Amino acid sequence: SYELTQPPSVSVSPGQTARITCSGDALPKQYADWYQQRPGQAPVVVIYKDTERPSGIPERFSGSSSGTIVTLIISGVQAEDEADYYCQSADSGGTYPVFGGGTKLTVL
Amino acid sequence: QITLKESGPTLVKPTQTLTLTCTFTGFSLSTTAVAVGWIRQPPGKALEWLALISWNDDKRYRPSLKSRLTITKDTSTNRVVLTMTNMDPVDTATYYCAHTLRELELSSGYYYHHMDVWGSGTTVTVSS
Numbered sequence: 001s002y003e004l005t006q007p008p009s010v011s012v013s014p015g016q017t018a019r020i021t022c023s024g025d026a027l028p029k030q031y032a033d034w035y036q037q038r039p040g041q042a043p044v045v046v047i048y049k050d051t052e053r054p055s056g057i058p059e060r061f062s063g064s065s066s067g068t069i070v071t072l073i074i075s076g077v078q079a080e081d082e083a084d085y086y087c088q089s090a091d092s093g094g095t096y097p098v099f100g101g102g103t104k105l106t107v108l
Numbered sequence: 109q110i111t112l113k114e115s116g117p118t119l120v121k122p123t124q125t126l127t128l129t130c131t132f133t134g135f136s137l138s139t140t141a142v143a144v145g146w147i148r149q150p151p152g153k154a155l156e157w158l159a160l161i162s163w164n165d166d167k168r169y170r171p172s173l174k175s176r177l178t179i180t181k182d183t184s185t186n187r188v189v190l191t192m193t194n195m196d197p198v199d200t201a202t203y204y205c206a207h208t209l210r211e212l213e214l215s216s217g218y219y220y221h222h223m224d225v226w227g228s229g230t231t232v233t234v235s236s
Contacts, residue, residue: 001171030218035155042204042226043155049220086155094218096168097145097208099155 002026002091004100011106018074020103022087025068032070032089034063036081037102043086047072074105082107110134112144112205112227119233120195126232130188130205137183139163143208144188145223146179148201156201160221161188162210195234202229 004024012018022032031050035043045054047063050070060075070089074081087100116128130144137144145160159169159179169177178191188205206223213220 026218029216030213031220033222035223037155042228043223044226045222045224048222048224054224088155088157088221088223090219090221094213094216096160096170096219097157097221097223099147099157102154 002098004032004087004089004098006085006087006100006103008101009104009106011108012077013108014079015076018072018077018081018105020072020074020085020087020105021069022071022089022100023069024089024098024100026092026094027065027068027070027089030090030094032063032065032087034061034070034072035086035088037084037086039083046085077105077107079107081105110207110225112207112225114203114205114227114230116203116230116232118231119235121236122196122234124195126190126192126195126199128190128192128203128205128230128232130190130227132186132188132205132207135207137161137163137181137186137188141209141211143210143221144181145206145208145221146188146190147204147206147223147226148199149204149229150198150201158192158203159190160208160210197234200232200234202231204229 034047050065143162
Protein backbone atom coordinates (compact mmCIF):
# COMPACT_ATOMS: atom_id res chain seq x y z
CA SER A 1 0.00 0.00 0.00
CA TYR A 2 1.08 3.57 -0.65
CA GLU A 3 2.86 5.41 2.17
CA LEU A 4 3.85 8.94 3.04
CA THR A 5 6.99 9.05 5.18
CA GLN A 6 7.64 11.65 7.86
CA PRO A 7 10.36 11.87 10.53
CA PRO A 8 8.94 10.83 13.92
CA SER A 9 10.23 13.93 15.66
CA VAL A 10 11.75 17.35 15.09
CA SER A 11 13.11 19.62 17.82
CA VAL A 12 13.87 23.34 17.57
CA SER A 13 14.48 26.23 19.93
CA PRO A 14 12.04 29.14 20.06
CA GLY A 15 12.62 31.61 17.24
CA GLN A 16 14.34 29.08 15.02
CA THR A 17 12.96 27.56 11.80
CA ALA A 18 11.44 24.09 11.84
CA ARG A 19 11.30 22.00 8.70
CA ILE A 20 9.18 18.85 8.56
CA THR A 21 9.43 16.69 5.48
CA CYS A 22 7.03 14.25 3.89
CA SER A 23 8.10 11.93 1.11
CA GLY A 24 6.03 9.88 -1.29
CA ASP A 25 6.50 8.57 -4.81
CA ALA A 26 3.28 10.12 -6.10
CA LEU A 27 3.85 13.58 -4.65
CA PRO A 28 5.17 15.02 -7.93
CA LYS A 29 1.72 14.32 -9.41
CA GLN A 30 -0.57 15.49 -6.61
CA TYR A 31 -0.99 18.06 -3.90
CA ALA A 32 -0.37 17.66 -0.19
CA ASP A 33 -1.99 19.24 2.84
CA TRP A 34 -0.51 19.68 6.31
CA TYR A 35 -2.44 19.36 9.58
CA GLN A 36 -1.52 20.50 13.07
CA GLN A 37 -2.90 18.47 15.97
CA ARG A 38 -2.49 19.63 19.53
CA PRO A 39 -3.05 17.11 22.36
CA GLY A 40 -6.70 16.25 22.83
CA GLN A 41 -7.81 18.30 19.84
CA ALA A 42 -8.93 17.59 16.29
CA PRO A 43 -6.48 18.27 13.45
CA VAL A 44 -6.45 21.70 11.81
CA VAL A 45 -5.24 22.45 8.28
CA VAL A 46 -2.22 24.75 8.27
CA ILE A 47 -1.15 24.36 4.61
CA TYR A 48 -3.13 23.11 1.62
CA LYS A 49 -2.21 22.41 -2.00
CA ASP A 50 1.48 22.24 -1.04
CA THR A 51 1.97 25.95 -0.42
CA GLU A 52 -1.35 27.67 0.31
CA ARG A 53 -2.13 28.97 3.80
CA PRO A 54 -5.74 29.08 5.03
CA SER A 55 -7.09 32.29 6.48
CA GLY A 56 -6.37 32.55 10.18
CA ILE A 57 -3.14 30.55 10.03
CA PRO A 58 -0.09 32.62 11.03
CA GLU A 59 2.27 33.73 8.26
CA ARG A 60 5.14 31.83 9.88
CA PHE A 61 3.63 28.64 8.43
CA SER A 62 4.60 27.92 4.82
CA GLY A 63 5.06 24.95 2.53
CA SER A 64 7.26 23.88 -0.33
CA SER A 65 7.35 21.04 -2.81
CA SER A 66 10.21 19.49 -4.75
CA GLY A 67 9.92 16.19 -6.53
CA THR A 68 8.89 13.44 -4.15
CA ILE A 69 9.22 15.61 -1.03
CA VAL A 70 6.95 18.24 0.43
CA THR A 71 8.08 20.34 3.38
CA LEU A 72 6.24 22.22 6.10
CA ILE A 73 8.26 25.23 7.23
CA ILE A 74 7.59 27.06 10.47
CA SER A 75 9.63 30.24 10.75
CA GLY A 76 10.22 31.84 14.12
CA VAL A 77 8.81 28.86 16.02
CA GLN A 78 6.79 29.68 19.11
CA ALA A 79 5.98 27.51 22.10
CA GLU A 80 2.38 27.23 20.94
CA ASP A 81 3.54 25.47 17.76
CA GLU A 82 4.49 22.38 19.75
CA ALA A 83 2.16 19.73 18.33
CA ASP A 84 1.93 16.74 16.03
CA TYR A 85 1.99 17.50 12.31
CA TYR A 86 0.62 15.24 9.57
CA CYS A 87 0.98 15.44 5.83
CA GLN A 88 -1.86 14.13 3.68
CA SER A 89 -2.11 13.40 0.01
CA ALA A 90 -3.73 10.66 -2.07
CA ASP A 91 -2.76 7.10 -2.89
CA SER A 92 -0.64 6.30 -5.92
CA GLY A 93 -3.81 5.99 -8.01
CA GLY A 94 -5.06 9.33 -6.78
CA THR A 95 -8.40 8.02 -5.61
CA TYR A 96 -8.44 8.12 -1.78
CA PRO A 97 -6.67 10.10 0.97
CA VAL A 98 -3.52 8.93 2.72
CA PHE A 99 -1.90 10.38 5.86
CA GLY A 100 1.75 10.36 6.78
CA GLY A 101 2.83 8.82 10.07
CA GLY A 102 3.04 12.17 11.81
CA THR A 103 5.89 14.25 13.25
CA LYS A 104 6.05 15.46 16.83
CA LEU A 105 7.44 18.99 16.94
CA THR A 106 9.11 19.81 20.23
CA VAL A 107 9.96 23.40 21.10
CA LEU A 108 12.97 23.25 23.40
CA GLN B 109 -20.17 28.18 9.29
CA ILE B 110 -19.52 24.48 8.82
CA THR B 111 -19.80 22.19 11.82
CA LEU B 112 -19.71 18.42 12.19
CA LYS B 113 -20.40 16.25 15.20
CA GLU B 114 -19.79 12.55 15.65
CA SER B 115 -22.03 10.35 17.76
CA GLY B 116 -22.23 6.70 18.66
CA PRO B 117 -21.43 4.20 21.38
CA THR B 118 -18.40 4.71 23.56
CA LEU B 119 -18.01 1.00 24.27
CA VAL B 120 -18.55 -1.99 21.99
CA LYS B 121 -17.77 -5.65 22.51
CA PRO B 122 -15.47 -7.65 20.24
CA THR B 123 -17.25 -9.04 17.15
CA GLN B 124 -20.03 -6.44 17.42
CA THR B 125 -20.86 -3.90 14.72
CA LEU B 126 -20.07 -0.24 15.34
CA THR B 127 -22.42 2.40 13.96
CA LEU B 128 -21.27 6.02 14.00
CA THR B 129 -23.23 9.04 12.85
CA CYS B 130 -21.83 12.34 11.61
CA THR B 131 -24.36 15.17 11.81
CA PHE B 132 -23.36 18.32 9.99
CA THR B 133 -24.51 21.88 9.40
CA GLY B 134 -23.44 24.69 7.11
CA PHE B 135 -23.13 22.75 3.84
CA SER B 136 -25.03 20.40 1.59
CA LEU B 137 -23.83 16.96 0.59
CA SER B 138 -25.56 17.56 -2.74
CA THR B 139 -23.03 20.22 -3.74
CA THR B 140 -20.51 19.30 -6.42
CA ALA B 141 -17.11 18.18 -5.11
CA VAL B 142 -18.29 18.00 -1.49
CA ALA B 143 -17.74 14.83 0.52
CA VAL B 144 -17.72 13.67 4.11
CA GLY B 145 -14.91 11.45 5.30
CA TRP B 146 -14.19 9.38 8.39
CA ILE B 147 -10.76 9.25 9.99
CA ARG B 148 -9.66 7.46 13.15
CA GLN B 149 -6.76 7.74 15.55
CA PRO B 150 -5.81 4.95 17.96
CA PRO B 151 -4.43 6.20 21.28
CA GLY B 152 -0.95 7.63 20.77
CA LYS B 153 -0.90 6.72 17.09
CA ALA B 154 -1.27 8.38 13.72
CA LEU B 155 -4.35 9.48 11.83
CA GLU B 156 -5.84 6.77 9.62
CA TRP B 157 -8.31 7.61 6.87
CA LEU B 158 -11.22 5.14 6.70
CA ALA B 159 -13.89 6.09 4.18
CA LEU B 160 -15.62 8.90 2.34
CA ILE B 161 -18.87 9.50 0.53
CA SER B 162 -19.21 12.15 -2.12
CA TRP B 163 -22.01 14.40 -3.30
CA ASN B 164 -22.76 12.00 -6.19
CA ASP B 165 -22.81 8.96 -3.84
CA ASP B 166 -19.33 7.85 -4.90
CA LYS B 167 -17.89 5.85 -2.00
CA ARG B 168 -14.25 5.14 -1.22
CA TYR B 169 -12.86 2.86 1.47
CA ARG B 170 -9.49 2.15 3.01
CA PRO B 171 -8.46 -0.98 1.09
CA SER B 172 -7.38 -2.93 4.18
CA LEU B 173 -10.77 -2.35 5.86
CA LYS B 174 -13.05 -2.35 2.84
CA SER B 175 -14.75 -5.62 3.71
CA ARG B 176 -15.78 -4.28 7.13
CA LEU B 177 -16.89 -0.74 6.28
CA THR B 178 -20.09 0.74 4.89
CA ILE B 179 -20.74 4.45 4.48
CA THR B 180 -24.10 6.01 3.66
CA LYS B 181 -25.57 9.48 3.52
CA ASP B 182 -28.94 11.08 4.14
CA THR B 183 -28.98 14.49 2.50
CA SER B 184 -32.42 15.32 3.89
CA THR B 185 -31.20 15.10 7.49
CA ASN B 186 -27.57 16.10 6.88
CA ARG B 187 -26.14 12.89 8.27
CA VAL B 188 -23.49 10.41 7.24
CA VAL B 189 -23.36 6.98 8.84
CA LEU B 190 -20.35 4.68 9.03
CA THR B 191 -20.68 1.06 10.05
CA MET B 192 -17.75 -1.18 10.89
CA THR B 193 -18.36 -4.88 11.42
CA ASN B 194 -16.51 -7.44 13.52
CA MET B 195 -14.97 -4.93 15.92
CA ASP B 196 -11.69 -5.84 17.62
CA PRO B 197 -9.75 -4.23 20.46
CA VAL B 198 -7.28 -2.85 17.87
CA ASP B 199 -10.17 -0.72 16.57
CA THR B 200 -10.16 1.26 19.81
CA ALA B 201 -9.69 4.86 18.67
CA THR B 202 -11.05 8.36 18.41
CA TYR B 203 -13.20 8.55 15.29
CA TYR B 204 -13.51 11.84 13.41
CA CYS B 205 -15.67 12.94 10.53
CA ALA B 206 -14.54 15.76 8.26
CA HIS B 207 -15.95 17.99 5.54
CA THR B 208 -13.90 17.11 2.48
CA LEU B 209 -13.49 18.79 -0.88
CA ARG B 210 -12.76 16.11 -3.47
CA GLU B 211 -11.72 17.66 -6.75
CA LEU B 212 -10.42 16.03 -9.91
CA GLU B 213 -7.23 17.69 -11.08
CA LEU B 214 -7.59 17.62 -14.85
CA SER B 215 -3.86 18.05 -15.43
CA SER B 216 -2.97 14.85 -13.60
CA GLY B 217 -6.18 12.85 -13.51
CA TYR B 218 -5.77 12.54 -9.74
CA TYR B 219 -8.24 13.56 -7.07
CA TYR B 220 -7.27 16.22 -4.55
CA HIS B 221 -8.76 15.68 -1.08
CA HIS B 222 -8.93 18.63 1.30
CA MET B 223 -10.33 17.92 4.77
CA ASP B 224 -10.88 21.49 5.86
CA VAL B 225 -13.28 21.17 8.79
CA TRP B 226 -13.30 18.36 11.35
CA GLY B 227 -15.62 17.31 14.10
CA SER B 228 -14.31 17.06 17.64
CA GLY B 229 -14.22 13.27 17.50
CA THR B 230 -15.82 10.47 19.47
CA THR B 231 -13.89 7.88 21.43
CA VAL B 232 -14.74 4.23 20.92
CA THR B 233 -13.36 1.47 23.12
CA VAL B 234 -13.59 -2.16 22.09
CA SER B 235 -13.55 -4.44 25.10
CA SER B 236 -15.47 -7.34 26.52
